[in-house]
Amino acid sequence: MELISVDNRTYVIPGGTNVGVFRIGERDCILIDTGLQEGMALRIRRCLEAKGWKPLALLTTHAHGDHFGAHGRLQELYPEMEIYAPPEERPFMSNPLLWLYVLYGAHPFAQLQVPVLLPPRLEEEKLSPLVPGNFRYPLEVLKTPGHTLGHTAFLTPEGVLFCGDALIHPQFFKSYPLPLVQNLSAQLETLKSIESLSPQVIVPSHGSWSLPCKDLVKANRDQIEFIMEKLLALLKEQPLTREELLSALGITREATQYLLYHSSLGAFLSFLVDKGEVGFALERGKMCFSKV
């Protein structure tokens, strides 16, 4: 079960991160994302060699380690393969420490420098920019910001959407209830645009691709609303700092998760403050949020 077909030229190599494969002609293909561990590069090569295919290009949905961690190793295996990345994500791929600077707000201490947050760097000159409307292969490049600044999805001519982390399979909401977003208002717009696109099949980066578009979008929107209501209920009782809110949600188990949730909670709070539903004040050196 190494390479599963979605239709007659679209395939997935399932794993912790699903790798997309789009066949071009008889012998070539395009890949979408690689996964966290460098070992994924060997698994991808094994799958392609079994079919006699060679990758012409590798596309990146966004600069998170579990999506581009094996890019460098794969390029060593296929030096001719072009790597494409969204322009906003390129700096984070050529200098992955930047993302940890974003999450922690400064140079992170050593224990925070774990592979999922600090994958191997790539040379920026080797990353071709992915620009909608200007892509030479028969895949549509769609801007889907929200999860990250330059998050990008890819649509095949047959209507299969590789949506990266723009949509999360609801099976993960039980263990990871807070959706990871950098910009919530952009994420809500992305949900709308995927809904109106209504692709035949959506392949999320994590989990199965069996859910219809409307169910997947609804589950993601419902989860955002569920968290938003929870935050407003907590802030109605008393003013809280971002860290106190995170603690009150009771969902954080370890340091990596703390950083990701802390950042995402910031996006939720920005959205609510901009909407006028939440206010903030500095009290004894703490930034406290409260329901308006």
Ligand SMILES: [Zn+2]
């Ligand atoms: Zn991600």
